Amino acid sequence: MGRLTMIAAAAENNALGKDNELLWHLPDDFKRFKALTTGHYIIMGRKTFESFPRPLPNRKHLILTRDKNYDPGFPDCSVVLNLKEALRIIKEDTMPFIIGGGEIYSLAMPYCDAIELTRVHANFKADTHFPEIDPTEWKLVREEFHPMDERHAHSFTYRTYHRIR
Secondary structure, eight states, X not given: OOOXXXXXXXXXXXXXXXTTEESOOOHXXXXXXXXXXXXXXXXXXXXXXHTSSSOOTTSEEEEEOSOTTOOOOSTTEEEEXXXXXXXXXXXXXXXXXXXXXXXXXXXXXXXOSEEEEEEESSOOXXXXXXXXXXXXXEXXXXXXXXXXXXXXXXXXEEEEEEEOO
């Protein structure tokens, strides 16, 4: 397996979503997410999977759920019952991604080598949050600011972290 990367967009207060919905619409962040994850495995929880209208094209979906009978109903989507099983399946991928939600990010954080975080410069009420990034374990290696504009109601910064070894 290559580098296991968490990818997320989180507000200043680590808010991710509420009622299984995103709290903002950032088209450039969607484009970046697509560019990074296309062609790779994406590991997510069942609720995250169910928040999509359909599976994301050109990606292999691994859906983590405790429900042994869960059927996603699509050929590029597989169900795994625990993270260890997911990690075994993704071994052949050069850059698999953890894409959420909050519980899955917390569960996977110890196994990840990198974090691609879009920090949305606002605070939101949410029921799902991104875990804290411990500065003794993670080093910020790149950041790129994106100002608010006619297509983006919030400014945001792409931040890349690598695990300190």
